[in-house]
């Protein structure tokens with residue numbers, strides 16, 4: 001990699017050694033861990049008699065298995081994973097934010113909000129949505145459990161060099177659309193393998209106009225387009241977000257850091273291996289109808305017919321998805337009734353997401369018979385929301401205000417669906433059974449989630465009277 005794009009610059013900064021013509025040994029600046037993908041790694045480390053090389057560059061949180069209604073775990077398997085993480089962190093001197101701690105939360109919410117993730121860093125975590133952290137101008141990707149063990153032991157990792165891909169957005173998205181709509185529109189356009197083998201850099205005026213929360217939503221779902229990572233060059237928005245956060249540099253260190261971060265831009269826009277252009281001027285709220293995040297359409301549209309897919313594999317996938325989702329082609333998306341609404345996850349569980357949803361719910365009621373769960377992404381998000389009185393808005397509307405965690409994003413904790421509920425969810429994956437049972441998931445933005453809760457069917461805020 002020659003260093004003309006942001007991704008190449010970030011990569012080059014971390015090369016310890018070139019291993020062969022395709023693979024580099026990379027130095028890891030920050031290793032985030034959680035209870036699901038680390039127990040086996042610690043076990044392997046123990047079996048080979050090794051210690052954690054840089055415990056101070058490792059941060060652990062409890063997120064996937066934690067209940068959000070109380071601080072007591074009754075499920076034995078969840079308890080075991082949490083206990084294993086606690087024991088390993090104590091043994092190796094790793095900082096851990098446990099359930100109930102003010103800084104606990106979903107790993108991808110906690111890292112940025114503490115100011116731990118900074119431009120120029122290489123961040124890994126045994127979790128696919130590590131791509132979230134690229135929003136800060138970092139190179140960040142998910143790794144497997146054996147990689148977690150390698151990073152624990154050496155603070156390095158051998159990684160094959162990916163290609164670089166620019167996603168150039170043109171036009172500014174109209175009012176009433178959010179980052180979630182942009183990323184759903186992108187994935188439906190390029191497909192869930194559309195960015196396979198690439199590091200995406202999101203570019204264009206629309207990206208510059210996004211808040212950090214919106215950028216994190218976008219980068220979070222890069223993996224759903226098959227990308228290894230997604231990233232956005234740091235700018236004033238990034239600096240304003242980082243300044244004053246607990247682990248961000250301060251004083252002279254801040255000035256020095258900023259001078260360096262300013263160099264983290266793509267010098268040659270023609271240097272990308274691949275460029276995708278998407279115009280956002282006509283964007284409208286997007287929702288999914290099927291069982292992968294690429295199965296998305298405008299809320300204004302109808303459930304597509306499998307015949308509309310020319311590719312036979314895609315057509316078969318659409319047929320299967322429609323059978324699972326129990327939907328008929330031609331049904332207007334707005335006519336789809338919803339049983340449960342989930343607002344939360346590392347995609348849309350940040351303060352701005354809660355604000356957007358509370359705006360819609362203020363003075364309104366969740367439709368009787370619809371259950372709505374509001375799960376802040378972290379203890380800090382929860383505290384901030386309570387300071388702003390958002391929890392009162394949610395409760396007054398009839399939604400449940402919960403403790404932080406991954407919650408209904410996936411069926412690893414008590415918030416799982418047991419039957420065939422149809423769920424409007426602000427999370428990132430609508431796979432079969434992802435939310436537990438035979439749950440039928442429709443991915444939506446926070447504003448659409450809130451409007452849907454009120455209407456009892458998929459809806460945008462402008463549909464509400």
Ligand SMILES: CC(C)[C@H](C(=O)O)[C@@H](O)C(=O)O
Pocket residue numbers: 036037064126127128129142410
């Ligand atoms: C459990 C964990 C390893 C998993 C991931 O890798 O992403 C989860 O966070 C998910 O979102 O599916």
Ligand code: SF4
Pocket residue numbers: 063064106107108127129345346347405406409410427428
């Ligand atoms: S919130 Fe969902 S996507 Fe994010 S880390 Fe947790 S389970 Fe994975």
